[in-house]
Amino acid sequence: MTRGTxxxxxxxxxxxxxxxxVCCGSGGVGKTTTSAALALRAAERGRTVVVLTIDPARRxxxxxxxxxxxxxxxTVPDVGRPxxxxxxxxxxxMRRTFDEMVEGHAPPDRAQKIIENPFYQTISTSFSGTxxxxxxxxxGQLVASGTWDLVVVDTPPSRSALDFLDAPQRMSKFLDGRxxxxxxxxARAGGRGIRKLVGAGFGLFAKVVSTILGGQMxxxxxxxVQAFDTMFGGFHERAERTxxxxxxxxxxxxxxxxxxxxxxxxxxxxxxRLGSEDMPLAGLVLNRTHPVxxxxxxxxxxxxAENVGGAGSQxxxxxxxxxxxxxxxxxxxxxxLTRFAAAHPSVPVVRVPSIAEDIADLDGLRRVGELLAGHDxxxxxxxxxx
Amino acid sequence: MVSGKGGTGKTTVAAALALALATxxxxxxxxxxxxxxxxxxxFDTPPLPYEERRIAVAPGxxxxxxxxVDAEAxxxxxxxxxxxxxxxxxxxxxxxxxxxxxxxxxxxxxxxxTGKAKECVSRTDRDGxxxxxxxxxxxxxxGRLVTFLDVTRAMADLAKAGPIHGQAEGVVExxxxxxxxxxxxxxxxxxxxxxxxxxxxxxxxxxxxxxxMIVNRMREQWLPDRSVTAAAHGxxxxxxxxxxxxxxxxxxxxxxxxxxxxxxxxxxxxxxxEAAALQRLANEPDPPLPRVxxxxxxxxxDLGSLYELAETLTAQGxxxxxxx
Numbered sequence: 001m002t003r004g005t006x007x008x009x010x011x012x013x014x015x016x017x018x019x020x021x022v023c024c025g026s027g028g029v030g031k032t033t034t035s036a037a038l039a040l041r042a043a044e045r046g047r048t049v050v051v052l053t054i055d056p057a058r059r060x061x062x063x064x065x066x067x068x069x070x071x072x073x074x075t076v077p078d079v080g081r082p083x084x085x086x087x088x089x090x091x092x093x094m095r096r097t098f099d100e101m102v103e104g105h106a107p108p109d110r111a112q113k114i115i116e117n118p119f120y121q122t123i124s125t126s127f128s129g130t131x132x133x134x135x136x137x138x139x140g141q142l143v144a145s146g147t148w149d150l151v152v153v154d155t156p157p158s159r160s161a162l163d164f165l166d167a168p169q170r171m172s173k174f175l176d177g178r179x180x181x182x183x184x185x186x187a188r189a190g191g192r193g194i195r196k197l198v199g200a201g202f203g204l205f206a207k208v209v210s211t212i213l214g215g216q217m218x219x220x221x222x223x224x225v226q227a228f229d230t231m232f233g234g235f236h237e238r239a240e241r242t243x244x245x246x247x248x249x250x251x252x253x254x255x256x257x258x259x260x261x262x263x264x265x266x267x268x269x270x271x272x273r274l275g276s277e278d279m280p281l282a283g284l285v286l287n288r289t290h291p292v293x294x295x296x297x298x299x300x301x302x303x304x305a306e307n308v309g310g311a312g313s314q315x316x317x318x319x320x321x322x323x324x325x326x327x328x329x330x331x332x333x334x335x336x337l338t339r340f341a342a343a344h345p346s347v348p349v350v351r352v353p354s355i356a357e358d359i360a361d362l363d364g365l366r367r368v369g370e371l372l373a374g375h376d377x378x379x380x381x382x383x384x385x386x
Numbered sequence: 387m388v389s390g391k392g393g394t395g396k397t398t399v400a401a402a403l404a405l406a407l408a409t410x411x412x413x414x415x416x417x418x419x420x421x422x423x424x425x426x427x428x429f430d431t432p433p434l435p436y437e438e439r440r441i442a443v444a445p446g447x448x449x450x451x452x453x454x455v456d457a458e459a460x461x462x463x464x465x466x467x468x469x470x471x472x473x474x475x476x477x478x479x480x481x482x483x484x485x486x487x488x489x490x491x492x493x494x495x496x497x498x499x500t501g502k503a504k505e506c507v508s509r510t511d512r513d514g515x516x517x518x519x520x521x522x523x524x525x526x527x528x529g530r531l532v533t534f535l536d537v538t539r540a541m542a543d544l545a546k547a548g549p550i551h552g553q554a555e556g557v558v559e560x561x562x563x564x565x566x567x568x569x570x571x572x573x574x575x576x577x578x579x580x581x582x583x584x585x586x587x588x589x590x591x592x593x594x595x596x597x598x599m600i601v602n603r604m605r606e607q608w609l610p611d612r613s614v615t616a617a618a619h620g621x622x623x624x625x626x627x628x629x630x631x632x633x634x635x636x637x638x639x640x641x642x643x644x645x646x647x648x649x650x651x652x653x654x655x656x657x658x659x660e661a662a663a664l665q666r667l668a669n670e671p672d673p674p675l676p677r678v679x680x681x682x683x684x685x686x687x688d689l690g691s692l693y694e695l696a697e698t699l700t701a702q703g704x705x706x707x708x709x710x
Binding site: 026027122208221263292293295296304307314320323329332336 | 627648
């Protein structure tokens with residue numbers, strides 16, 4: 001069986017040259033937990049770390065001391081070593097991040113006007129892609145502050161992992177205002193070339209759109225874009241800088257996937273995409289695997305389960321059957337991974353065995369960190385020993 | 387409507403449900419709205435176009451058709467219907483104008499998607515009979531579900547008159563009628579169950595009908611009930627296991643026995659967690675939702691296993707009720 005190289009997480013987080021780690025992957029694969037565990041481990045190995053989480057489950061948030069959304073990092077107590085190592089954590093508040101960005105780029109009266117615009121309210125809360133854009137913005141801010149020497153970022157639970165890369169550009173394109181000017185005043189806008197191209201269609205289109213959306217919405221949108229216009233250059237520049245940061249050697253992407261066909265398919269797309277964007281991929285975290293802990297094949301275990309007899313036969317049969325199930329599951333997981341590795345032979349992989357219990361505190365995260373680093377790869381849970 | 391937390395297998399369940407409901411000569415439509423081509427992957431076919439086509443034959447005759455709704459195409463379809471844009475429509479799309487319009491008003495996108503589903507539900511043949519016996523919509527995950535279905539709120543984004551507004555009113559009526567039910571897929575783990583129960587409350591507050599709780603990937607429990615708690619706390623008698631295995635002709639080294647014991651403890655922890663999750667679902671919401679269960683498929687999901695899942699649903703009483 002082809003086995004790719006092992007991903008060495010400790011070497012990655014111990015390297016002072018690693019300044020940003022981005023955890024990405026499709027929804028439900030354990031990105032947030034992975035980010036938090038990785039950040040905690042890095043802090044306890046001496047780094048000054050901040051982790052930006054997007055939408056942590058309540059218990060994970062509590063484990064990190066994040067009882068409320070503050071949009072600023074706060075120190076996680078009881079982490080690190082006496083002399084060094086510190087962990088801060090925060091949850092992204094996209095609305096506030098957006099507000100602060102506007103306030104930072106416009107004089108107070110204009111900023112106020114933008115923030116009060118009904119169209120801004122829509123765009124800053126329910127525009128698809130705002131969360132991704134704001135995660136990038138916050139990442140840029142955290143790095144620029146110089147307070148931390150390692151920033152770990154969780155990415156939003158997009159329908160697809162690629163949204164994270166595309167959203168800021170999609171949004172920039174939207175905000176650059178060309179289309180909105182065309183729509184709100186097609187007669188005046190400098191879009192003559194385009195109008196000629198589409199002919200009467202565009203005038204009709206503009207009319208239809210205003211019929212559907214209502215004149216008020218277009219008027220609000222237009223006012224917003226005009227007020228935004230002067231800031232746009234600044235926004236654009238920032239997005240470009242963040243992109244440059246993501247391409248720099250100090251950044252490492254970790255693709256997180258569950259050992260399921262669709263999650264690995266997404267991971268493969270993402271891996272290819274990072275490659276074509278020259279973004280540095282550190283490796284694949286294959287999360288929640290079920291390693292086999294005893295060398296008995298599924299077939300042999302099932303056959304033996306039928307033939308038990310005498311003392312201990314009931315428990316032995318149960319053990320054999322649950323073992324056989326596990327072997328089959330594990331074989332499927334390895335098969336999926338083999339397919340991924342065949343197409344992406346240069347991507348290092350670490351398997352993180354599934355933990356049966358919920359992660360509800362720092363010790364739980366420490367265990368995940370151990371597994372991420374490839375230790376305790378037996379899959380034995382802590383509960384097993386107690 | 388079928389929804390669930392990300393990673394719970396809602397697309398697979400929606401596909402199995404569409405197959406189950408088509409069993410015995412019925413015709414169902416399976417709709418996806420997120421541009422993920424999840425249906426094509428589950429049925430192992432090339433990507434679906436914006437067009438209804440047959441994707442599977444159901445047990446006992448019957449067929450499942452599938453449709454990947456695309457909001458932009460749906461918007462152009464409206465324009466065609468009401469304004470005859472002709473070639474200009476395609477050019478506008480290439481320019482990004484259509485994407486722009488749907489981006490401008492996120493609610494418009496949702497109205498277009500649910501509106502298309504409604505059109506499929508209400509379509510009738512020449513004899514006035516509905517074309518589809520049931521429409522199964524693979525809805526967005528629970529985190530976005532209520533926003534997606536809250537068409538009333540989305541209408542605030544739209545002009546107060548106009549063709550789409552009229553359509554949206556029809557969608558609201560359909561979604562809030564007994565003809566629509568939202569089925570929620572969950573795994574028997576703490577997080578998905580919690581999120582699912584929160585969604586039930588949100589749906590009920592929004593006046594949307596909640597249907598069945600679909601427990602997915604239920605694993606086989608091999609340990610007898612009385613052993614589960616002890617084993618989950620790490621109490622597995624290794625020497626007894628060794629004796630029992632020896633009786634079945636399997637002799638293992640001590641560390642290998644330890645491996646099996648560790649697997650057993652993990653199994654027990656999960657089984658205990660699943661039992662606790664089931665207990666929660668028996669008490670919440672009050673009254674609890676009807677429940678069906680689908681097994682974990684160790685070999686993963688392929689076309690054949692979709693039929694198995696559909697049969698499992700049928701065996702648990704999943705079927706179309708006779709039309710009033």
